[in-house]
Structures are given as C-alpha cells and as structure tokens.
Amino acid sequence: MSKEITARSQDYSQWYNDLVIKGALADYSAVRGCMVIKPYGFALWEKMRDTIDKMFKDTGHVNAYFPLFVPKSFLEKEEGHAEGFAKECAVVTHYRLKADPDKKGTLMVDPDSKLEEELIVRPTSEAIIWHTYKSWIQSYRDLPLLVNQWANVVRWEMRTRLFLRTSEFLWQEGHTAHATADEALEETLRMLDVYADFAENWMALPVIKGVKSANERFAGAVDTYCIEALMQDGKALQAGTSHFLGQNFARAFDVQFLSKENKQEYVWATSWGVSTRLVGALVMAHGDDDGLILPPRIAPVQVVIVPIYKGSDQKLLIDGKVGELLKQLRSSGVAVKYDDNDNNRPGWKFAEYEMKGVPLRIAIGARDIENNTVEIARRDTKEKTTVSMDGLSERIARLLEEIQQSMYNKAKAYRDEHITPADDWDEFVNILNEKGGFILAHWDGTVETEQKIKELTKATIRCIPLDGEKEAGKCILTGKPSSQRVLFAQAY
Amino acid sequence: MSKEITARSQDYSQWYNDLVIKGALADYSAVRGCMVIKPYGFALWEKMRDTIDKMFKDTGHVNAYFPLFVPKSFLEKEEGHAEGFAKECAVVTHYRLKADPDKKGTLMVDPDSKLEEELIVRPTSEAIIWHTYKSWIQSYRDLPLLVNQWANVVRWEMRTRLFLRTSEFLWQEGHTAHATADEALEETLRMLDVYADFAENWMALPVIKGVKSANERFAGAVDTYCIEALMQDGKALQAGTSHFLGQNFARAFDVQFLSKENKQEYVWATSWGVSTRLVGALVMAHGDDDGLILPPRIAPVQVVIVPIYKGSDQKLLIDGKVGELLKQLRSSGVAVKYDDNDNNRPGWKFAEYEMKGVPLRIAIGARDIENNTVEIARRDTKEKTTVSMDGLSERIARLLEEIQQSMYNKAKAYRDEHITPADDWDEFVNILNEKGGFILAHWDGTVETEQKIKELTKATIRCIPLDGEKEAGKCILTGKPSSQRVLFAQAY
Numbered sequence: 007m008s009k010e011i012t013a014r015s016q017d018y019s020q021w022y023n024d025l026v027i028k029g030a031l032a033d034y035s036a037v038r039g040c041m042v043i044k045p046y047g048f049a050l051w052e053k054m055r056d057t058i059d060k061m062f063k064d065t066g067h068v069n070a071y072f073p074l075f076v077p078k079s080f081l082e083k084e085e086g087h088a089e090g091f092a093k094e095c096a097v098v099t100h101y102r103l104k105a106d107p108d109k110k111g112t113l114m115v116d117p118d119s120k121l122e123e124e125l126i127v128r129p130t131s132e133a134i135i136w137h138t139y140k141s142w143i144q145s146y147r148d149l150p151l152l153v154n155q156w157a158n159v160v161r162w163e164m165r166t167r168l169f170l171r172t173s174e175f176l177w178q179e180g181h182t183a184h185a186t187a188d189e190a191l192e193e194t195l196r197m198l199d200v201y202a203d204f205a206e207n208w209m210a211l212p213v214i215k216g217v218k219s220a221n222e223r224f225a226g227a228v229d230t231y232c233i234e235a236l237m238q239d240g241k242a243l244q245a246g247t248s249h250f251l252g253q254n255f256a257r258a259f260d261v262q263f264l265s266k267e268n269k270q271e272y273v274w275a276t277s278w279g280v281s282t283r284l285v286g287a288l289v290m291a292h293g294d295d296d297g298l299i300l301p302p303r304i305a306p307v308q309v310v311i312v313p314i315y316k317g318s319d320q321k322l323l324i325d326g327k328v329g330e331l332l333k334q335l336r337s338s339g340v341a342v343k344y345d346d347n348d349n350n351r352p353g354w355k356f357a358e359y360e361m362k363g364v365p366l367r368i369a370i371g372a373r374d375i376e377n378n379t380v381e382i383a384r385r386d387t388k389e390k391t392t393v394s395m396d397g398l399s400e401r402i403a404r405l406l407e408e409i410q411q412s413m414y415n416k417a418k419a420y421r422d423e424h425i426t427p428a429d430d431w432d433e434f435v436n437i438l439n440e441k442g443g444f445i446l447a448h449w450d451g452t453v454e455t456e457q458k459i460k461e462l463t464k465a466t467i468r469c470i471p472l473d474g475e476k477e478a479g480k481c482i483l484t485g486k487p488s489s490q491r492v493l494f495a496q497a498y
Numbered sequence: 499m500s501k502e503i504t505a506r507s508q509d510y511s512q513w514y515n516d517l518v519i520k521g522a523l524a525d526y527s528a529v530r531g532c533m534v535i536k537p538y539g540f541a542l543w544e545k546m547r548d549t550i551d552k553m554f555k556d557t558g559h560v561n562a563y564f565p566l567f568v569p570k571s572f573l574e575k576e577e578g579h580a581e582g583f584a585k586e587c588a589v590v591t592h593y594r595l596k597a598d599p600d601k602k603g604t605l606m607v608d609p610d611s612k613l614e615e616e617l618i619v620r621p622t623s624e625a626i627i628w629h630t631y632k633s634w635i636q637s638y639r640d641l642p643l644l645v646n647q648w649a650n651v652v653r654w655e656m657r658t659r660l661f662l663r664t665s666e667f668l669w670q671e672g673h674t675a676h677a678t679a680d681e682a683l684e685e686t687l688r689m690l691d692v693y694a695d696f697a698e699n700w701m702a703l704p705v706i707k708g709v710k711s712a713n714e715r716f717a718g719a720v721d722t723y724c725i726e727a728l729m730q731d732g733k734a735l736q737a738g739t740s741h742f743l744g745q746n747f748a749r750a751f752d753v754q755f756l757s758k759e760n761k762q763e764y765v766w767a768t769s770w771g772v773s774t775r776l777v778g779a780l781v782m783a784h785g786d787d788d789g790l791i792l793p794p795r796i797a798p799v800q801v802v803i804v805p806i807y808k809g810s811d812q813k814l815l816i817d818g819k820v821g822e823l824l825k826q827l828r829s830s831g832v833a834v835k836y837d838d839n840d841n842n843r844p845g846w847k848f849a850e851y852e853m854k855g856v857p858l859r860i861a862i863g864a865r866d867i868e869n870n871t872v873e874i875a876r877r878d879t880k881e882k883t884t885v886s887m888d889g890l891s892e893r894i895a896r897l898l899e900e901i902q903q904s905m906y907n908k909a910k911a912y913r914d915e916h917i918t919p920a921d922d923w924d925e926f927v928n929i930l931n932e933k934g935g936f937i938l939a940h941w942d943g944t945v946e947t948e949q950k951i952k953e954l955t956k957a958t959i960r961c962i963p964l965d966g967e968k969e970a971g972k973c974i975l976t977g978k979p980s981s982q983r984v985l986f987a988q989a990y
C-alpha cells in the first residue's frame with residue numbers, strides 16, 4: 007500500500023494529494039472546486055471542531071446561525087469588502103427550473119423566476135450579520151455581543167487543492183460587537199491566542215503570531231492578525247486569522263448604540279475564522295512517505311488493535327484478552343478500534359493504519375497470549391516494542407501524550423531551523439532558493455516594495471511578528487530604513 | 499412581559515410567532531424566506547443535534563460532507579426526484595460580480611462569468627451523493643454504507659414560517675446503501691424508530707409511526723415512512739421521514755456492486771432526515787400563553803437561579819450559598835445559570851425565564867438563607883414550593899426527570915383524546931370542524947379520493963399507521979371497500 011504514495015522528495019504536491027485521497031480524508035467531487043469530505047476526514051474535522059467550539063464557549067462565546075445568502079446590495083455597503091469578494095462569488099439569479107420543451111427529460115432555468123435582486127452565496131458573513139446586529143444592538147447593555155457560527159462558505163476559486171483551497175469550505179466565523187476600540191482589539195488578540203493554543207497544543211503545529219501588512223489584510227478590516235505555520239516543503243501556511251474591523255461595518259450598516267455617557271456611537275467589531283484548511287495543514291506538517299501521522303489529541307482513532315492468529319481457538323483467546331483491554335481503554339477515554347475483520351491480512355492492516363496515521367498500533371498474537379505481552383508500534387517514530395499486558399492501558403495513555411509532545415517538538419525544531427535572517431537581497435534570494443522556510447528581513451513598509459518582492463520571488467510578507475524585537479535596519483530591496491524585521495515566505 | 503404574547507385562543511399562529519421571536523429562538527432575516535437562528539434557539543438546536551448525532555453513531559453511522567451544489571444534469575437523472583424539486587430551487591448561474599459602469603458604487607453580475615451548467619443549491623443530496631457512491635461501491639464488501647451529513651438545504655418557499663417552513667433550513671440527511679432490499683427496509687425502519695425515540699423521550703412529543711400514501715411520498719422514493727405529531731391547535735405536524743428508495747437512485751446513477759454470488763446488481767438505498775422544523779414542533783406542542791416550555795432533557799438552561807436581595811451584604815451571603823449549589827449541580831451535569839445581573843429586577847427575570855421555557859426556577863432571598871430554604875418553581879405546572887437546601891441537588895435532578903415525564907404524559911393525553919374514529923363523511927367533516935386532531939377513517943386507497951378529500955376539507959392522509967389493525971370498512975368518501983383505517987388530519 008505504501009508503495010502507491012509518491013515520495014515527498016519526488017513530488018511534494020502529489021504526495022499531499024496521495025495522503026488526502028488514499029488516507030480517505032477527502033475526494034474531488036463532480037462539482038468544480040468542491041470536495042467531498044469522507045467519513046474518516048470528517049471524523050478528524052469533528053474532533054477539531056468540537057475542541058475549538060469548547061474553547062470558544064469557555065471564552066464566553068455563543069453560537070448562532072445566519073442565512074446562506076447575502077443580497078447583492080448588502081455586499082456593496084462596505085467598499086473594501088465588496089472589492090475583495092465580488093470577483094469570486096456564486097450568484098443565485100433564479101429560483102425555479104422547468105421542463106425544457108425542446109429537450110425531453112431535461113430541465114432548464116425558468117426565465118420567469120428571475121430574482122429582483124441577486125443573492126450571493128456567502129463568501130463570509132460580515133454583511134448579513136451586521137445588517138442583523140442593527141436590530142440587536144441599541145444600548146451599551148447589549149454589548150459585547152460574542153457570537154460565532156459554524157457554516158459552509160463559497161469563494162469561487164480557479165485553482166483548487168483539497169482542503170487547502172476549495173470553492174466551498176467549512177469554517178467557523180466569529181463576529182463580535184463592542185462598545186470600545188480597546189475591547190474589540192483585546193477580543194481580536196484573545197481569539198488569536200485561542201487559535202495559537204489550538205494549533206500548538208492539539209494539532210502539534212507551532213505557529214508564529216503576527217499582524218498582516220496592508221496588502222494582505224482582510225477586505226474591510228483595519229488590521230488582520232494571523233497565525234503562520236511552516237510546512238515540510240519550506241512553504242508557509244496561514245492557519246487562522248483574527249480581524250480588528252474598527253467601526254467599518256458599523257458605519258456601513260449604521261449600527262449605533264447609546265453609550266453609558268448617553269451618546270450615540272458606532273459599534274466596534276471583530277471577526278475571526280479557521281476552516282477545513284487546517285486539515286490540509288495537519289497533513290502537510292506531519293505526514294511522511296508512508297502516509298498520514300495524526301496527533302493523538304485529535305486523531306479519530308488513537309489506538310488500533312490487530313489480532314494475529316491461526317484458527318478460531320487462537321482467535322477466541324485473543325478476543326478475550328482484547329476485550330478486557332478495550333474496556334479499560336474506553337473507560338479512560340481512549341478512542342480505540344479492534345480490527346478483527348477477516349477479509350484483510352495483518353500486513354494489509356498495518357499498512358492501512360500507517361496510511362491513516364493512527365498514532366499507536368497494537369499487534370497481539372498467540373505467542374503474546376502465552377507471554378502476557380503485546381507489540382506496540384508508534385506511528386510517528388515507527389518504533390516497535392514488546393511490552394507486558396500488565397499496566398498496559400496506563401502505558402498507552404502515557405505514550406499518547408508522549409507522541410503528542412514529540413510531534414510538536416519535531417515540528418518546532420524543523421520550523422525553528424527554517425527561520426533565517428537575511429540582511430541583503432542576494433542573501434534573501436539565496437535562502438529562498440536553497441533552503442526555503444521563513445526569512446526575517448527588513449522592509450521599508452510600502453505596498454510597492456512588498457509587491458515588487460512578490461513579483462520577483464513569489465515570497466510574501468506572512469506577518470509582522472507580534473514578539474519581534476525593534477531593530478534598526480535597511481530594507482532588503484530598497485535599502486530604505488526599517489525598524490523591525492518582518493517574516494517573509496513563499497506560501498500556500 | 500407575558501402580556502405581550504398573543505393568547506392561543508385568540509390567534510394561534512400569532513402566538514407561535516410571538517413565542518419564537520420573544521423567546522429569542524429566531525428572527526426573520528433580510529433574505530426572503532430565510533431566518534436567523536438566535537443564540538438561544540441555536541443552543542436548543544445544538545442539544546437536539548448532539549443527541550440525535552449520538553443516536554446515529556450508536557447505530558453504526560458515520561458523518562461525511564458533500565458539496566452544497568448539485569449540477570442541473572444530476573437532478574434530471576431520477577425523474578420523480580427532478581419533478582419534485584425543480585419548482586423550488588435556488589439556481590446559481592454566474593460566479594462573479596463586477597463594478598456596474600452605469601451606477602457608481604454598485605455591483606452587477608458579470609455576464610462573462612456565466613456557468614456552462616447551472617448549479618442548484620441542494621434541496622436534498624440524493625443526486626450528488628449517489629453520483630459519489632458510484633466510485634465508493636464496487637463489491638458487497640463495500641456495503642452497507644451508513645453515512646449521514648449535517649447540512650443546510652434550500653427549497654424555495656413562497657409562504658414561510660419561522661422553523662416550520664423556511665427557504666433555507668438546517669437538517670441531517672442519512673444516505674445508506676445496501677446489498678439487499680430487506681436490509682435497506684430494515685434500515686429505513688430502524689431510523690424511523692430512532693426518530694420516534696428521540697421525539698418521545700427527549701422532546702416529550704408522542705408520535706405515530708406510519709407509511710405515507712403515494713401522494714405524500716418523497717420524490718424518488720418507493721416508500722416514505724414518517725412520524726406524525728399533534729400540535730395544540732389540533733393540526734398534525736410531520737416530525738421526521740425515512741425513505742426506502744429501492745434501486746431508483748442506483749439505477750439513475752448506475753451504482754452496481756459485485757454480489758457474493760459474483761453477479762453485478764444495483765444497490766438498495768435509504769434516506770432519512772429531520773430538520774430545524776423540530777424546533778417549531780417543540781414550541782407548538784408544549785408552549786403556553788406565558789411562553790415556551792422546554793423539556794428538561796434538551797433545554798439549553800435547565801435551572802435558573804435568581805437572587806433576591808437588598809444591599810451587598812445580603813448578596814454576598816446568597817452568592818456563597820448559590821456557589822455551593824452551582825458546583826453540585828454542574829458536577830452532576832445539570833445546565834444551570836445564576837442570573838445575578840444587576841440591571842434587571844427579579845420580577846423581570848421571572849417573566850423572562852418563563853418566556854424562555856426554563857424548566858426550573860430557583861429563587862433565593864435573605865429569609866431563605868436564614869431558614870436554609872429556596873423557592874422552586876416549575877415552568878410546566880407553575881407550582882411553587884419552598885424546600886430545604888439539604889439534598890437540593892438530588893431533588894432538582896428528580897424534579898427535572900419528573901417534568902420530562904409529565905410533559906410527555908400531558909402531550910400524550912391530549913394527543914390520545916384527539917384521535918377520533920369517523921365512519922362516514924358527515925362525521926368526518928364534523929370532527930374536523932368541531933374538534934380537530936387526528937381522524938381514523940377508511941379510505942379506498944386511490945390518489946383521486948385522497949385529492950378530493952383534501953380539496954373538500956384541507957385534510958390529508960398523514961400516514962397509514964404501522965400498528966393499525968386490519969378492519970374491513972367502507973371509504974368515507976366513495977363507500978368503496980377498505981381493509982384498514984388511515985390517519986387523516988389538517989397539517990402544517
């Protein structure tokens with residue numbers, strides 16, 4: 007099975023597709039740019055979603071649901087927002103089909119069902135939500151409003167890649183309303199921290215927190231904050247964004263509130279989101295040439311047990327031992343699967359669960375029953391050990407935590423090795439071509455320079471790191487003065 | 499606050515809207531036919547969804563996600579299906595907007611972005627899913643396929659009502675594939691039982707299981723099974739459907755499998771769904787003229803505690819006592835809210851939580867602290883009792899179960915009183931006009947008679963009850979022979 011996966015060294019992009027498709031995470035669909043998320047991929051997304059959802063609720067947020075459609079005129083109201091999304095949206099123009107009189111058995115759009123105003127399938131929901139907030143917010147007592155929604159959104163993409171860039175994707179979008187700029191900014195950064203916490207402690211994915219340059223800002227935002235991760239091919243991936251929207255949407259939709267000081271003021275806003283793109287990040291950050299490697303904390307199956315036997319007598323003995331173990335593991339909350347399917351041989355199963363990235367595999371045979379042992383194999387390091395069945399469930403719990411930590415450490419070591427300072431243009435280009443990864447370099451702060459660097463190298467400013475030190479220097483392209491290094495990389 | 503609700507006796511339909519809007523479940527949106535599900539309503543839906551989702555997983559199902567869009571040609575493939583849905587669907591015809599050159603600041607559909615083939619926003623997903631299953635199913639080893647998806651769907655409705663009938667709604671749709679007709683039928687009925695179990699034991703809503711007449715069948719199904727509930731105005735509401743699809747979709751999308759006997763055969767299918775409509779059913783089945791009444795097992799807030807005090811000394815004492823209680827209740831899994839918001843008076847809070855249907859309200863004042871008591875008020879019966887704080891959390895747990903059971907009993911008594919046999923036409927019409935509810939009557943089994951009865955009385959055949967006894971009789975309209983009574987009612 008593992009032979010079918012393209013090696014990373016040979017074709018990284020094909021390797022990624024192989025993992026997604028052969029790992030049974032997702033498939034291309036018959037609808038251009040849309041994917042089918044398969045049961046195993048969806049179980050992974052559910053674990054991620056439920057974890058994030060709990061983090062939102064623990065920080066005081068509630069869920070709601072807003073319409074799929076945004077009237078065209080709503081999109082127009084915030085100018086930057088409209089420009090950002092107009093070019094890539096699915097437009098509903100009619101509400102009925104009818105039998106085609108010229109072609110028996112086929113349907114045509116009924117021209118009599120043309121909508122007076124076109125509806126846009128939401129590319130994001132600021133417009134429809136801020137229209138709604140107008141009726142929810144009257145006074146400072148109604149604030150803050152801390153609302154999130156889990157939804158599908160559509161952004162028409164010409165070039166798509168499973169999970170990383172699809173026309174339809176699943177995400178959450180938080181939309182909060184506040185009485186002051188300070189509060190809104192605090193919320194923006196709080197949610198950035200939530201995302202970083204999730205990425206690092208659940209996905210085992212180290213991230214750099216920063217703020218975007220004007221060029222990379224969300225359409226309609228005053229400032230966009232982000233977390234940036236590094237993939238194994240040295241390219242960066244934006245894993246989540248949190249926007250400080252200022253009063254832009256409140257002005258566009260005329261949402262004012264009566265302040266404690268009895269004044270009418272415009273409301274301050276934030277929005278923030280992560281999407282099924284995170285699944286792509288997970289695949290690319292941790293996988294190897296044998297398949298997926300999933301961090302234990304979000305793996306749909308954490309442990310798989312494979313029996314190795316001849317005849318039903320051996321099978322019965324093994325079933326008995328495994329039964330006890332399953333009970334222990336499940337009662338301590340471990341997601342365990344006992345694969346005793348007769349149709350497949352153990353070797354096939356080993357390859358299958360390696361492909362699917364199950365963190366721990368336990369093999370148990372007749373000899374093991376005699377010796378009171380099992381063989382444990384770690385997916386991340388491929389280490390195999392034969393251990394006693396005594397205290398096995400505690401050992402497994404410890405091992406899962408160890409794998410989680412070790413995957414993070416490995417990803418962090420790789421990431422840290424791939425943050426390289428560059429002090430002039432040649433060095434910059436050299437690092438990009440030879441080593442890849444993040445480059446810390448001075449930039450003169452202008453959109454023009456950023457654009458020029460992008461044209462020349464495909465590298466963009468991923469962010470201005472929040473924990474970056476102030477340091478006088480010269481822009482690598484123009485030589486103009488700069489006060490802080492920013493983070494460059496080629497990116498997904 | 500309760501004064502603002504229209505009485506049921508005055509205008510049932512307005513009463514319903516008042517409960518939904520003033521109970522903060524949902525709101526009309528700016529998009530025709532679509533609603534905004536507000537945080538409280540969404541929390542209720544989340545509890546329902548999570549419960550149902552667990553029931554699906556416990557019966558061996560997995561979740562997945564399929565595209566929002568269905569290509570027009572896919573919809574055409576199953577003839578009955580196409581006819582059923584063509585007249586009410588949102589059609590995407592373009593994928594881009596551009597600045598309108600004639601009107602500064604506005605956007606227009608870019609005519610150059612016309613799609614070669616129109617995309618339909620899914621009204622249901624049989625077509626796109628069975629297209630996908632073609633590549634997932636080769637042999638009997640791939641069966642059964644037990645997949646569910648939670649999704650939004652759009653059916654263009656001219657007359658909409660919050661939750662009951664909206665153009666966009668949230669639902670789950672199960673789509674299973676089987677090797678034999680028997681297995682598929684067994685699955686169809688298993689899921690009908692799951693729905694009935696959920697309705698009765700979580701929603702406290704008694705239902706009648708039955709099969710639809712040909713006229714009311716799902717477009718593309720061989721047989722549609724349903725659960726039917728009764729609302730307080732004597733009208734029926736279909737609360738869930740489970741379809742036996744035969745080989746219709748397998749033939750339409752050419753999904754065959756190699757059987758154990760080494761033959762190519764078409765796959766057998768089922769589909770089944772419940773939607774946010776259930777929230778509407780909940781409101782109408784249990785509410786009263788003071789607001790919602792939510793069954794404890796799915797209430798987002800099961801217990802609310804309201805402090806009654808003068809000055810911060812009293813407040814501190816109460817906080818201390820309540821703190822202990824909160825801890826006990828939360829540790830035993832009770833969803834409890836302590837509303838010590840200073841902005842509102844106790845009386846306002848009482849009315850507010852009555853409106854929102856919180857099953858139990860606990861009031862605690864300075865006198866209670868002295869006496870080691872609290873006042874408990876049941877939302878369903880409005881009974882108030884002063885009880886000791888000793889053993890309070892156990893008492894609350896018992897009370898919540900008692901309310902759940904008592905709500906079911908009450909709804910069942912009402913429903914049972916409103917199942918009336920009718921033996922001739924006059925009796926039938928009389929019961930419909932005077933009493934409402936379900937009517938058990940003989941029917942000659944033809945579509946024509948069913949249509950005629952509907953035209954004359956607005957009553958439809960809700961179902962042919964699964965547990966109905968065979969009994970010879972004569973059709974109430976035509977006098978032709980019949981072997982079983984069927985269930986008539988006017989319905990939502």
